[in-house]
Structure formats: C-alpha cells, structure tokens
Amino acid sequence: MRAHRTYWGLRSHFYCIVILNGVACMEFFKYQALGNDYLILEPRWFSETIPPAFIRQLCNRRFGVGADGVIIGPWRAPDGAYGLRIFNADGSECEKSGNGLRLFARYLVDVGYATESELRLSLLYTGEIVNVSFLRTEHAIRVDLGSYCFDAIALQASTSQEQLRNYPLEIGGKVFTITGVDVGNPHCVVWVDSLSAELARTWGPRIGTCTLFPQKTNVQFARVLDRRNVQIEIWERGAGYTLASGSSACAVAAVAYDSGLVDAAVTVHMPGGQVQVDLNANHTLALTGPAQRVALGRVSADFGSQMLA
Numbered sequence: 476m477r478a479h480r481t482y483w484g485l486r487s488h489f490y491c492i493v494i495l496n497g498v499a500c501m502e503f504f505k506y507q508a509l510g511n512d513y514l515i516l517e518p519r520w521f522s523e524t525i526p527p528a529f530i531r532q533l534c535n536r537r538f539g540v541g542a543d544g545v546i547i548g549p550w551r552a553p554d555g556a557y558g559l560r561i562f563n564a565d566g567s568e569c570e571k572s573g574n575g576l577r578l579f580a581r582y583l584v585d586v587g588y589a590t591e592s593e594l595r596l597s598l599l600y601t602g603e604i605v606n607v608s609f610l611r612t613e614h615a616i617r618v619d620l621g622s623y624c625f626d627a628i629a630l631q632a633s634t635s636q637e638q639l640r641n642y643p644l645e646i647g648g649k650v651f652t653i654t655g656v657d658v659g660n661p662h663c664v665v666w667v668d669s670l671s672a673e674l675a676r677t678w679g680p681r682i683g684t685c686t687l688f689p690q691k692t693n694v695q696f697a698r699v700l701d702r703r704n705v706q707i708e709i710w711e712r713g714a715g716y717t718l719a720s721g722s723s724a725c726a727v728a729a730v731a732y733d734s735g736l737v738d739a740a741v742t743v744h745m746p747g748g749q750v751q752v753d754l755n756a757n758h759t760l761a762l763t764g765p766a767q768r769v770a771l772g773r774v775s776a777d778f779g780s781q782m783l784a
C-alpha cells in the first residue's frame with residue numbers, strides 16, 4: 476500500500492502509513508531492559524533507506540518519543556531466522572545490542588510472530604545469527620551472543636599493536652588503563668577503584684571518540700566486587716550515558732574472565748539493574764536478563780513534517 480505519502484517530510488523514505496481519525500501515523504512499540512529502552516518498528520513502514528534524521532528525531536526525549544535506540548524488524552531471513560536492524564539514538568546503525576536482542580525476541584512472541592521458546596535472530600548489519608531462549612522459570616531471556624576477541628583489527632583501532640590489553644591511553648592529562656574487546660560490537664573497558672555516573676558522562680565520550688578508535692567505541696568503567704560480581708557504568712557509542720547495556724556487560728565480563736579476576740558465571744551490576752553473563756572456554760558467551768514491553772504508540776504525520784523544520 477502506498478498511501479498518503481505526501482504527509483511526510485521525508486516522504487521518499489516511507490511507503491506505508493495508516494490514517495487514523497484523519498491523522499496519518501505509523502505504529503511503534505516501546506520496550507525496555509533495565510532502563511535501556513528501544514522503539515521497535517515494522518520494516519513495512521520504510522523503503523530501503525532508513526533516514527538517520529528520522530531515528531534521531533524519534534529517539535529525542537524532548538522533541539520525539541524518546542529512546543536509546545530503534546530496532547526495525549522482523550525481516551525474513553534464511554532458515555527461519557527473524558531479521559532485525561539496530562540503530563543508536565544518533566541514527567548510526569550498529570552491529571549488535573545485547574538488550575536489544577532480548578527485547579526483539581520478546582516482541583516477536585508478544586505480537587504473535589513466534590511461538591517457540593527458542594528463536595534464531597539474524598543481525599542484518601553483519602549477517603551474524605544468534606540463538607535466543609526464553610527461560611520460563613526465571614522470566615528471563617538468554618542470548619547466546621557468540622564469540623569475543625581482543626584483536627585491535629576487529630576494533631578498527633588505529634594502532635600497530637595486535638591487541639589493546641592494559642593499554643595506557645592518555646587523554647586530557649589523565650592516563651587510563653584500557654582493554655579493547657570485541658563482542659560483535661566494539662568496547663573499551665577501563666578498570667577504576669570507584670565508580671560514578673559522572674565519571675562515565677565526563678570521560679566516556681572522550682575515550683569513545685578518541686583517535687585510537689576512529690570508528691568510535693562503547694566505553695565501560697568497571698570494578699570487580701568479587702569473583703562472581705562486577706559493577707559498571709556505561710557510555711554507549713551513539714547513545715551516550717545509559718542505565719544498562721547487554722553487550723557492555725558481556726565485554727566487561729569477558730575482560731575480567733580473561734584476566735583471571737572472575738569465574739565463568741558473572742553477575743554484572745549496572746545502574747538500571749543486573750544481568751548474568753556466562754563465559755565459555757572457547758571464547759563465547761551468553762547473556763541472560765529481563766525484557767519488558769512498555770507501550771504501543773503512533774507517530775503522527777505532524778511529527779514527520781516537523782523533521783524538516
């Protein structure tokens with residue numbers, strides 16, 4: 476259906492909207508995991524290009540709906556997998572989101588696309604497939620997030636070193652000891668003695684956008700509580716300070732495990748709550764945590780035309 480496209484400021488990017496009570500609009504769902512919130516929209520609302528300006532406007536907490544990111548899906552993918560694309564609040568597309576994958580799996584079941592307790596999700600940006608299981612007893616969702624590595628090439632870091640382990644990074648007159656780790660998306664873990672949101676808000680963006688990481692990176696400030704618990708504060712690439720991040724939790728658990736600081740089952744404490752990360756000897760990991768539906772809403776045509784203002 477190609478209806479009413481002229482209502483939209485960026486109309487060439489949308490080809491399917493509905494009219495409700497005379498107002499052109501597009502439906503979205505809002506989901507959250509530990510305060511990390513995503514809007515989920517159907518692919519049928521879009522033509523091939525999903526404009527970053529539209530994502531930015533949607534995610535804006537004052538001028539839009541408000542979210543840390545947007546998930547578009549499900550797309551048909553081979554072998555019965557459900558395809559999805561994940562965008563940060565700044566409009567950039569990202570490889571992976573640990574929380575986003577659990578939220579999307581919950582959405583697929585909530586709206587009736589899927590009935591199975593185990594699903595295969597296809598991350599269309601990279602082509603990676605991940606398995607998701609619903610743990611009915613714990614009301615939690617487990618995502619087998621795949622492998623992790625410490626290769627500087629995977630992080631697209633501008634260094635001749637093979638890895639960035641305990642690397643001294645000098646920024647703004649301070650030296651941070653960082654470890655870069657790729658869990659499907661890039662992360663930079665900084666061990667600190669004491670944590671605060673202020674620390675992440677101040678230094679996260681400086682580290683995450685420094686010249687060592689020309690493609691930018693997610694940044695975690697972390698401390699080990701004991702062999703089964705770590706605590707983190709997060710600055711997400713493309714979203715800024717967030718209350719939780721699944722891939723960030725996995726990144727910190729991977730670095731801590733690799734350094735011999737924790738056991739193979741780790742609880743990661745974040746400002747929004749905690750997740751469980753299980754690590755395997757073959758450098759793979761799984762993330763378990765909650766996912767909650769928040770709202771079903773409609774973005775109006777007025778919002779669309781404001782995008783050009």
Ligand SMILES: N[C@@H](CCC[C@H](N)C(=O)O)C(=O)O
Binds near residue numbers: 511563572719720721
């Ligand atoms: N909130 C996410 C991470 C989203 C992607 C990240 N900002 C990136 O650009 O890689 C999570 O739960 O993992």
